[in-house]
Amino acid sequence: MLYQKIKVNVITGFLGSGKTTLIKKLLEHVPSDESWAVLVNEFGEVGIDGTFLEGSNATIKQVPGGCLCCVSSAAFGVGLNELIKQVNPSRIIIEPTGIGHPQQIVEQLKGPYYKGVLDVCASVCLVDVRNLSDPRYLGHPAFFDQIDHADILIASKADVYDEQDEQRFLDFAKQLQPGKAVVAFSFEGEFNLEWLNMGGDTQNSSHDHDHDHDHDHDHDHDHDHDHDHDHDHDHDHDHDHDHDHDHDHDHDHDHDHAEVIVTRTRTDVMRYEKQESNLISVGWLGQTVIATNDERFNQLVTSLRSLQSFWRFKGVLAVDGKMMSVNLTVTDITISPSIASLTSRFECLFSENSDRTKVIDLVEKTLITSD
Numbered sequence: 001m002l003y004q005k006i007k008v009n010v011i012t013g014f015l016g017s018g019k020t021t022l023i024k025k026l027l028e029h030v031p032s033d034e035s036w037a038v039l040v041n042e043f044g045e046v047g048i049d050g051t052f053l054e055g056s057n058a059t060i061k062q063v064p065g066g067c068l069c070c071v072s073s074a075a076f077g078v079g080l081n082e083l084i085k086q087v088n089p090s091r092i093i094i095e096p097t098g099i100g101h102p103q104q105i106v107e108q109l110k111g112p113y114y115k116g117v118l119d120v121c122a123s124v125c126l127v128d129v130r131n132l133s134d135p136r137y138l139g140h141p142a143f144f145d146q147i148d149h150a151d152i153l154i155a156s157k158a159d160v161y162d163e164q165d166e167q168r169f170l171d172f173a174k175q176l177q178p179g180k181a182v183v184a185f186s187f188e189g190e191f192n193l194e195w196l197n198m199g200g201d202t203q204n205s206s207h208d209h210d211h212d213h214d215h216d217h218d219h220d221h222d223h224d225h226d227h228d229h230d231h232d233h234d235h236d237h238d239h240d241h242d243h244d245h246d247h248d249h250d251h252d253h254d255h256d257h258a259e260v261i262v263t264r265t266r267t268d269v270m271r272y273e274k275q276e277s278n279l280i281s282v283g284w285l286g287q288t289v290i291a292t293n294d295e296r297f298n299q300l301v302t303s304l305r306s307l308q309s310f311w312r313f314k315g316v317l318a319v320d321g322k323m324m325s326v327n328l329t330v331t332d333i334t335i336s337p338s339i340a341s342l343t344s345r346f347e348c349l350f351s352e353n354s355d356r357t358k359v360i361d362l363v364e365k366t367l368i369t370s371d
Helices: 019-027 074-087 103-109 129-133 141-148 163-174 193-197 200-204 294-305 353-368
Strands: 006-013 036-041 059-063 091-095 118-120 124-128 152-156 182-185 260-266 269-276 279-286 310-319 322-328 333-337 345-350
Touching: 006 019, 006 103, 006 193, 019 036, 019 091, 019 124, 019 152, 036 074, 059 074, 074 091, 103 118, 124 129, 124 141, 129 163, 152 163, 163 182, 260 353, 269 353, 279 353, 294 310, 294 322, 294 353, 310 353, 345 353
Parallel strands: 006 091, 006 118, 006 124, 036 059, 036 091, 124 152, 152 182
Antiparallel strands: 260 269, 269 279, 279 345, 310 322, 310 345, 322 333
16 A cells, blocks of 8 residues: 555644644535544643543544653654554544644654654644633643744634734734745634645745634734734833743653553542653543543532643533533633443543642542542
8 A cells, every 4th residue: 555645734732722622623524525533632631631531423542641842752653653544544633632843743744754644734732712811831842832933824713702802812922033835813713724735844835824704804914024023012011031042942852751550540540740851640440331420520610620630521421311512621611422332431620739639529520439
């Protein structure tokens, strides 16, 4: 079998930016003469995003246990090679962990090993515009790394923005150098499939800034690009990024991979704990359905959001007898019906080790030992 010029797109975005939603929407519009595959590279040991994509019009390969700053995990290369050899798709979408650095992935894809096999097209970064005024996001190196290395910059969740949010995003994007091939707003995961075919070098071309608003009101922005790119932005937020593309981390990849602590918390539930740098993942994998009621679940939501180090809770569980996919961040919660499943899995991401015991207690008292 000939493996040649398989198109590849890397879709990045910080935690809660809407990557999985956008990918699900893309998979609804796969051309009839093409076959697509998705490789999900997650930080935690309990794969979540791949589960959310099940039942879609593509082959899904989930690689949990990834590294935040590289792809040195052998599982990534194995997963990618399996998709190429076993599926030989027309296109592969790669979704890295939402708090990782995508540069190493793109470099590997463009390396000599995949020369002639992969056609690396435009990389896409999603941004929740509300986070452009949050110092916690702005202060995280991965936030800007993902933006810097993208050819296409998308403001996701556009249906929740007001005019001030929109203008903040446009002003932010206007100052990026080199400019992006496309700067656009996305409503509920909508995305122009033609953008995926743009080459990785298009960010150095005449960027047309296709502001896909679909709004009734006008935005009077001229995009003159007469700026010196010092990243002050005048966005009413303080952060220490001088944006010289060093970001005070060199990714030398000499680190040891994080230890994973595995604990049986109940006869049919395993807990997986992992810490790397300033990110902690605690995930639970059930052999059966894990259930709770709406009142207890809402209490869990409030309690997790009250923790300053909380980033995200995501998973599949039963709430009031219905299997649901849940994605919770500080600013958003998305709950939608899940495909029929006989098992549950969920994960909490947070940044302070001092909150580890508190997070475990909150989740397990609500979901694991509540019955």
